[in-house]
Amino acid sequence: MATVPPSVESEKVDYLNLPCPIPYEEIHREALMSLKPELFEGLRFDFTKGLNQRFSLSHSVLMGPTELPTQSADVVKIPAAHYEFGTNFLDPQMMLIGRVMTDGRVNARVKCDLSENLSLKANGQLTGEPHMSHGMVNFDYKGKDYRTQFQLGNGALLGASYIQSVSPHLSLGGEVFWAGQHRKSGIGYAARYNTDKMVAAGQVASTGMVALSYVQKISEKVSLASDFMYNYMSRDVTASFGYDYILRQNNARLKTQFRLKTDYHLFPVYCMDRLGLCLLVQISVAVLRSCILIYHSSLHQDSEYQILCRLRGKIDSNGCAAAFLEERLNMGLNFILSAEVDHKKKDYKFGFGLTVGE
Template sequence: MESLYDSVASLFRTAPSITADAAVDRTDRVAVEKPRASPESARQGKGNADDLAELARQEAAAERARRSRELRRTQLQATPLPNPGKMDDLTKENQDVLSVPTYDGVRVEYHKPVVNARDKSLTYSHLLWLGPAHLQGGSSYEFATQLNMTNCTLMAQLDTSGMLNGRYHHQWTPSLLSKVQFAVAPAAKRQFDMALVEMDYSGSDYSANLKCSHDGMVVGSYLQSLSSTVSTGIECLFHPADYSLHSRYVGRFDNKSGGDNFCVSLLDQGTFNLSYTRRVSPRLTLASDFKFDPNNRESTAKVGYKWSLRQAQFRGAIDSNGVVSGALDETISPMMRFSVNGEIDHFANTYKFGFGVSVG
């Protein structure tokens, strides 16, 4: 009995190890019997991973493009387009260089301020011109006065022949300006009578102008900024005498930081005008102008310069017709200026020479 008991006890002591070994054998068999992935399944999984990577790259590119558009829109909203100015001033800087003031004879001006208050000022002037070419209407003397108030300006000129010229400007709002210009001549010079009404409107990034004359002629213009440096516009003229309508198309590039000003205009008849102004330095400005008319196949070109010093200014120009002109304007004192100018036409064999003094 005792030996039987020992045999049964030893059997129970060895049973757990047998059970554990059997479990390990079953686990190994399951691991060995687990099916392996086929080559086709591996290639399909790799293709899915490539598709997901390509999709991620496309989404990242779309997100970058969206952020770029939002940044550009934010920059445009933060920096609005500038006002392009008036159509009449489109080539003002170019003409300021090329339009050299020349005359023949002696010109004397005297300006006297009568009222110089904060909200108004009144000034009168005397103009005396001695030479072969006189003022408009053949007069050699002219009296002028100018009244400036907060929102309006009134100017008038009267010469010895009895001809009266006047201007009236009224600033209704910061954006709206109206102008009236007229001329009244004596009975013997009725051909100089005229009247012109003009309205200017300046928007945030555009400007519009409308003119109406006494003979029924109407001129309208519109100028729009496309960017901080580029603007374009159109001007139309209607003449009721022959019911004709003409148009002019303009474009301008003005890089104020770089000093370049480029303007081009095209008339409906085909006349082409191109002007370029270069601000080389704060003292020196160069300008050129080119015009071409395809109807008669004629063209003209002109180049000039303006050199500004502390108390003097030199201007000179030469064109393709052989006309050479130059002018010097010097400030002698805060109340006196002296000017001298000359012009010679080599083809016509004519010349001009004049000097003037302005006091006041």
């Protein structure tokens, strides 16, 4: 008599103990890590000197051409050089970062954990140019299976977002924003689905913006990423495909791990061997929303491996190809190569840099 195999019961989902989702503004973070490296042109040198475990000083020098805005399609560049002095205070519950640049800009950023679930983030920039100074305050509340944020900025800029886990792998969210100075408002929706091998995210806003991204983890060292951007108002469409390849890594377990963080910001950050990545997304005619991703250059997200060499590259539908190489030569010494080729504009960029200090 044939035996009937026992039925395999499907895994039950405990909807009362769903994981807490990532913040609304970070739903595309894995794709941004691969597709939006901090490309630069010319020579860059960053030096960080730690005075103690919490306080450090940083010096940054960038020498290279600067593009000038023109009415024609031709690219016009002029030689330029910039120096930046910074101070950094890093504490488990507070982070203070300040920057002073030779062009007269002064930047400051604060992150403070008011409680176990509530954190405060603030940043500001002072410039000598009229109407270019700005500031923003962000309150982030982390619930058991949800996150909510409230933003307040100059120019009567108000925003709020909420994201909720609806399953162990799926989270849904929405946002509203109001720019009182320009009398512009909008609403947006987002969805994110993630597993151990892939991450898919989608975002749509009433301003006409549609953003889709997908990341596939091929192996422990290789990941492929793609994104799609569409603006209904201007009919602009851009698609890109990229890769993230870890050439060499150290299998030693690290005692300290840094998580990916995000904040509203408008300038790059170089501190304690961290690299900054700035992304500007237009949410209205005159309002730009800035999201900066900060990560430790020697750590792969959610990994216990120390990255010694990492290569990232992409190509988009506009004919622009780019590559970014980070090589750890020694403890406290990193070498960086950056290259970008825009065939449509006939614009070619190459840069190399050194990062000294831990």
